[in-house]
Amino acid sequence: MKQILIIAEIFAGQIRPITWELVAAARKIKNSPDLKQLSLAIHIIVPAAVPEPLAEKIAKQTGMDVIGLQIPGFKAYTNEIYIYCLEQLIREMNPSHILVAHTSQGQDFAPGLALDLNAASISGVNGIRFDEDGLIYSRPVFNNTKNLMVRPISNQPVVLTLMPGIFKPDDRKEKKSGQVVIRKISFFPSTCGNERIQYRRTVKRPGENQALKKAKVIVAAGRGIKKKEELKYVFNFVQCFSAAALGASRPLVDMGWLGYRHQVGMTGATVAPKLYIACGISGSSQHLAGIKDAEFVVAINKNPEAAIFRHSDICITADVIEFIETFLARTKVRK
Numbered sequence: 001m002k003q004i005l006i007i008a009e010i011f012a013g014q015i016r017p018i019t020w021e022l023v024a025a026a027r028k029i030k031n032s033p034d035l036k037q038l039s040l041a042i043h044i045i046v047p048a049a050v051p052e053p054l055a056e057k058i059a060k061q062t063g064m065d066v067i068g069l070q071i072p073g074f075k076a077y078t079n080e081i082y083i084y085c086l087e088q089l090i091r092e093m094n095p096s097h098i099l100v101a102h103t104s105q106g107q108d109f110a111p112g113l114a115l116d117l118n119a120a121s122i123s124g125v126n127g128i129r130f131d132e133d134g135l136i137y138s139r140p141v142f143n144n145t146k147n148l149m150v151r152p153i154s155n156q157p158v159v160l161t162l163m164p165g166i167f168k169p170d171d172r173k174e175k176k177s178g179q180v181v182i183r184k185i186s187f188f189p190s191t192c193g194n195e196r197i198q199y200r201r202t203v204k205r206p207g208e209n210q211a212l213k214k215a216k217v218i219v220a221a222g223r224g225i226k227k228k229e230e231l232k233y234v235f236n237f238v239q240c241f242s243a244a245a246l247g248a249s250r251p252l253v254d255m256g257w258l259g260y261r262h263q264v265g266m267t268g269a270t271v272a273p274k275l276y277i278a279c280g281i282s283g284s285s286q287h288l289a290g291i292k293d294a295e296f297v298v299a300i301n302k303n304p305e306a307a308i309f310r311h312s313d314i315c316i317t318a319d320v321i322e323f324i325e326t327f328l329a330r331t332k333v334r335k
């Protein structure tokens with residue numbers, strides 16, 4: 001029988017929360033009008049050196065059957081190990097869909113896995129819909145201003161990488177835990193291609209910015225700020241709010257204008273302020289992944305078509321510097 005497989009996202013021995021979003025997406029696929037009558041089984045694969053505790057936790061929380069993929073001697077993630085071990089298991093399983101998180105790790109191994117399985121590959125999926133021809137997936141293109149609708153055309157399995165923050169995890173409490181099965185894969189580096197990648201050590205990223213995590217208001221600067229000197233307008237804007245912190249999109253951090261501790265997004269901080277003010281930020285999926293829990297979003301952007309406006313409660317079409325200058329002048333007058 002065909003089945004839907006979920007590759008749980010495990011990092012440093014912990015289950016990443018995106019795993020619960022993959023579960024929600026798998027349920028959506030299973031219950032789609034054209035697949036519902038097939039009653040596809042869902043299995044969650046947990047790759048780890050010692051997968052039992054993680055597998056049991058996932059089985060309990062989801063009520064789904066879990067396969068702990070035990071990789072002896074597995075020290076840390078590399079895509080060669082993942083692809084090699086997952087391929088061996090998945091080839092026996094006859095899946096229709098393989099769901100992977102569209103994170104740094106998932107983006108790293110999913111295309112290679114699809115290639116080795118001769119599967120279709122759709123990356124960065126931000127929507128699952130159904131039409132008269134069945135399931136169809138959307139993914140952002142043109143700097144996130146448009147969505148492309150994609151459908152795999154063969155009966156081969158499809159590997160989907162799913163954007164974080166799109167598929168809302170279920171809050172339901174499962175009465176019955178799923179079953180856990182442990183599958184042991186013997187992993188020897190020599191079986192893994194030419195050992196092109198070797199794990200050496202894990203380097204800790206600079207610590208997360210507690211100020212960003214605790215802030216009630218975040219004012220974040222993006223590439224709409226054209227010169228480093230113009231950041232002073234954003235600094236002054238932050239001062240207008242109490243319990244506020246400065247955030248940034250990744251390009252500003254990459255250019256060295258602001259430290260990594262200010263970066264918001266998929267590879268930065270995930271924040272949950274009451275108010276998030278995006279100043280000259282386009283609204284890439286990677287940035288949006290970090291603000292999905294923000295209560296109220298205000299975006300200032302000179303492009304009325306900017307993707308961030310589709311995720312904002314208030315959309316201000318303006319030059320960001322002019323807007324901040326006017327705002328500061330008016331609040332000064334009022335004081």
Ligand SMILES: Cc1cc2nc3c(=O)[nH]c(=O)nc-3n(C[C@H](O)[C@H](O)[C@H](O)COP(=O)(O)OP(=O)(O)OC[C@H]3O[C@@H](n4cnc5c(N)ncnc54)[C@H](O)[C@@H]3O)c2cc1C
Pocket residue numbers: 104143221222223224225248249250251263264265266267268269279280281282283284285286287290300301302303306318319320321
């Ligand atoms: C694996 C990976 C991980 C990533 N992780 C992150 C992440 O964690 N966080 C992150 O932010 N990005 C991340 N990115 C980068 C991401 O894809 C985008 O490139 C980035 O978010 C764009 O930043 P931006 O919106 O500031 O810049 P742009 O996309 O260049 O947008 C600038 C915006 O400013 C507007 N603008 C220009 N001039 C003005 C003006 N005068 N007034 C008002 N508006 C103006 C423009 O209309 C535009 O919408 C990641 C990318 C990859 C591949």
